[in-house]
Amino acid sequence: MKANEQPVAEQASAEDRPQPQPRNTFECRNLSVELRSSGGLACICRSIDFEVREGEFVSIMGRSGSGKTTLLRILGGLLSPTPGSTVRYYSEQVDGPPRGVITVFQNYAASLLPWRTVEKNVALGLEGKVSKDEKAERVAEALAMVSLSKRAKDYPWRLSGGMQQRVQLARALAMRPSVLLLDEPFGALDAMTKTTLQDELLHVYEQTGATVVFVTHDVDEALYLSDRVLILQGDPSTIGESVAVQCSRPRDQIETKQSEGFLTLRRKVYEAIMQGHD
């Protein structure tokens, strides 16, 4: 185990996308988080530094309890880090959810409003902000993007889990977000639905050009979707690895996942996650 720690860490810093330096969408410096727990304050993350570039698809991985969701909540402005931490969205310090940054939660059932139909759920963030016509247009467009146009008038409980999660995604897309924060969005879905939704998400990502930060505990999912995978390690956690995924886009569930590059990265990420645990 010890022997392969070093080379992995070295490769991780080498980013080789030949692009004109894109802007940072998120920039975190010296980020620490303490959460109240039964035994007083528990330090979840300590001195984390990372950035997310504009248009990038970044996944955050780590063992359970490593603070993946906490980190995402901080980027989404739903949780405040310890004083002294810096979290910037473009040049603005994040305090409260930044405009254009929408979080999609794992628990779709708890995040949709059961008393609203699908289309009214999708319209929630637009009400009072855009004209009636524009609202209708954007709702229809978002529902079309997740292929749910036919279920617009249904209440959420009539939909399957995968469809409900699509509704939540559509609700985010209707806001025309520049950043999507996804917290294990497919974690509660069956394998078939999951792969379908992964491809839909990639399609949406290509169509909208949004920046995506994706939390997951599924290595294949992270590699399949992302440009870069950040791995949280330790307790309190820090970013142990940052693995660039160079597989070409568009990706394919079979081809990409069987390519040699993918398999090598898969091993690397597994080892990074398992590090310090046996």
Next chain:
Amino acid sequence: MTAATAADPDRAHQPGGSDQAKSTKRTTSAPRLRGLLPLVVLLSVWELVGSPGSPFFPPPSTWGSALIGLWENGALLAAVLATLTTFCIGLGTATVVGAVLGLVVGGSPGADRAMSPTFEFARAMPPAAMVPIATLLLGYDETMKVTVVTLAAIWAILLNTRAGVRRIDQTLLDAARSLQLGTVERIRKVIVPALLPAVFLGVRVAAPIAVVITLLVEILTHVEGVGALIAQSQRTFQPARVYALILVAGALSLLVNGVLGMVESHVFRYLPGKADGSE
């Protein structure tokens, strides 16, 4: 903040989820009529055995005629309206005040610690015991009636709302914030609708209590209403009228329950099992 544990005594059942609500939904009219059989038998036996001159058990056939006088001079209608007015204002006030207090207490642990012991104490006080003090402080009038009814009905609504607030999932609030909803919008579009089932369940529990207490206050204080008429008829030895008025009171209670049931199935038609023809 998420699900209440099974041991939580405040755990309120969603209106759609309670077994009672579901079983009444499924009952067809035939078994319901069959359920009236014991009552029919009882009244028939009473009719056969009772004598029209009896000071205690006048037969049911005499009850109707005993009401004719009251109906013709308008006293019955006035009494029914007075009782319904007290009931509606009392339950309405209890709903508004109870829901607001429940929201405050459920949302703030500090307020909960400060106020819950008082609530537990006040809840345990029998409303009937408050009548003498209420008449002393407020006199024999409508305000006094409404106050007693409100105080009796408020607890079920307050405690259900409190439990409802605690059951709201943090994810729902986070989602609303992430979608850029302001505080007022979050309360209006997310928190209030999310609490409605819990508040309404409280109202369903409180409504029969409010009916009972309205009649009780009227019987005790003789302030206008069906209860006052019952007490008056009893004191003037008109047993047939007493029985007839008790039937009127029962009918009012059924009416209230029926109306609330209709409101419930309309407002909560989005819930699974509420929508017609879906399951």
